[in-house]
Amino acid sequence: MEPFDDNYFMKKAFQEAKLAYEKGEVPVGAVVVAQNRIIARAHNLTEMLTDVTAHAEMQAITSAANLLGGKYLNECSLYVTLEPCVMCAGAIGWSQLGKLVYGASDSKRGFSKFAPKALHPKTELVKGVMEEDCADLMTAFFQERR
Amino acid sequence: MEPFDDNYFMKKAFQEAKLAYEKGEVPVGAVVVAQNRIIARAHNLTEMLTDVTAHAEMQAITSAANLLGGKYLNECSLYVTLEPCVMCAGAIGWSQLGKLVYGASDSKRGFSKFAPKALHPKTELVKGVMEEDCADLMTAFFQERR
Numbered sequence: 021m022e023p024f025d026d027n028y029f030m031k032k033a034f035q036e037a038k039l040a041y042e043k044g045e046v047p048v049g050a051v052v053v054a055q056n057r058i059i060a061r062a063h064n065l066t067e068m069l070t071d072v073t074a075h076a077e078m079q080a081i082t083s084a085a086n087l088l089g090g091k092y093l094n095e096c097s098l099y100v101t102l103e104p105c106v107m108c109a110g111a112i113g114w115s116q117l118g119k120l121v122y123g124a125s126d127s128k129r130g131f132s133k134f135a136p137k138a139l140h141p142k143t144e145l146v147k148g149v150m151e152e153d154c155a156d157l158m159t160a161f162f163q164e165r166r
Numbered sequence: 167m168e169p170f171d172d173n174y175f176m177k178k179a180f181q182e183a184k185l186a187y188e189k190g191e192v193p194v195g196a197v198v199v200a201q202n203r204i205i206a207r208a209h210n211l212t213e214m215l216t217d218v219t220a221h222a223e224m225q226a227i228t229s230a231a232n233l234l235g236g237k238y239l240n241e242c243s244l245y246v247t248l249e250p251c252v253m254c255a256g257a258i259g260w261s262q263l264g265k266l267v268y269g270a271s272d273s274k275r276g277f278s279k280f281a282p283k284a285l286h287p288k289t290e291l292v293k294g295v296m297e298e299d300c301a302d303l304m305t306a307f308f309q310e311r312r
Contacts, residue, residue, distance in 0.1 A: 070237045071228050072260035073219070082217050091216045106284045107260060110253025114218035135281035138252045 024056050026099070026121050030149045033099040034123070036063040036076065037157055043068060047157045050076035050100040052084035052093065059096070060084040076100060077108035081115050093117045094142070101154040103130035103147070109138035119144040123154030170202045172245070172267050176295045179245040180269070182209040182222065183303055189214060193303045196222035196246040198230035198239065205242070206230040222246060223254035227261050239263045240288070247300040249276035249293070255284035265290040269300030 029051055036049025040063035052060040062079035066072055077100050085091045097119040104112060104122065109131030112120060120143055131138050139145065175197055182195025186209035198206040208225035212218055223246050231237045243265040250258060250268065255277030258266060266289055277284050285291065 066237060070235060071231050072237050073224055073228055073257050078219055082219055085217050089216060091212060091218050105256055105260075106281050107253050107256025110251055110256055110281070111219050114251075114253060134283055135252050135256070137280055 026146060026149045029053050029058070029097070029099045030101070030121060030123060030154075032058060032061070033076075033101050034150060034153060034157070036061055037101040037154065040064045040076070041157060041161055047161050048076045048100065048102045050080040050098060052080050053097045053099065054084070054088070054095055059087050073107070075105065075108050077104050078111055081111050085115070091115065097121060099149075101150070102126055102158065103132065105129045106131050106135045106138065109135055112143070113138045113140050116140045117143050119146065121146040121149055123148070123150045124158060125151070125155075172292060172295045175199050175204070175243070175245045176247070176267060176269060176300075178204060178207070179222075179247050180296060180299060180303070182207055183247040183300065186210045186222070187303060187307055193307050194222045194246065194248045196226040196244060198226050199243045199245065200230070200234070200241055205233050219253070221251065221254050223250050224257055227257050231261070237261065243267060245295075247296070248272050248304065249278065251275045252277050252281045252284065255281055258289070259284045259286050262286045263289050265292065267292040267295055269294070269296045270304060271297070271301075 033049045037047040041047035045064045049063040060080045060083035062076045065074040093115040099121045101123040103126040179195045183193040187193035191210045195209040206226045206229035208222045211220040239261040245267045247269040249272040
């Protein structure tokens with residue numbers, strides 16, 4: 021048994037994404053995990069803060085580094101419901117993150133297409149965890165707004 | 167005569183870079199200009215804030231959007247002493263910046279190599295303004311630390 025697996029932590033990121041949804045924000049959520057514990061949670065707040073840099077990942081990175089008292093997250097894992105954009109992947113690269121786990125892919129804005137070398141070479145990458153739930157939440161959000 | 171040209175505003179960004187230098191931060195400075203007035207100034211503070219996201223451009227974008235009360239900077243120009251990295255170029259892309267002016271190129275981390283499509287297609291790009299001064303300040307900083 022491994023109760024604290026990628027699915028467990030992605031569920032927590034997904035809960036954050038739902039909080040964003042409820043606020044009318046593009047529903048993306050993230051958590052940062054160190055030693056099997058969540059040390060940062062965040063969801064997209066670009067509308068509320070009128071700030072394009074307020075993506076879930078950016079806030080989670082800042083928050084985790086603040087808690088740890090150091091800017092490198094090489095011992096941490098970041099779980100995020102959507103494939104990071106170029107900006108967030110760049111930040112993840114600077115942070116030298118240990119492991120990145122994302123849910124849904126983002127063919128329009130995702131880093132794998134637009135900045136494929138943005139991550140640190142040592143960062144472990146896992147994709148597609150709770151992919152359908154994460155993608156469905158995004159689809160529902162944008163359909164509601166059309 | 168055009169007193170408020172790209173050189174004028176890059177000098178202001180360069181002053182910010184020197185402030186970073188004095189604090190032991192990688193010396194990059196930025197200003198955001200709207201209607202010929204500086205509405206945001208920032209310099210790199212990644213060490214002081216122990217936050218990899220605290221690049222000059224990121225802070226300047228957040229600050230400018232905050233002052234304007236809107237997250238899009240399509241009427242603004244950003245002057246930065248160094249070619250933006252992938253993270254900052256991604257943020258600049260999201261902001262739909264009107265014009266980006268940078269000083270020195272960054273062959274190791276610059277977006278033009280690692281995320282060439284990161285900017286918004288309408289963003290005007292000017293490079294090489296005060297290039298030598300901006301590059302020399304970076305070189306001096308890293309030589310001092312070797």
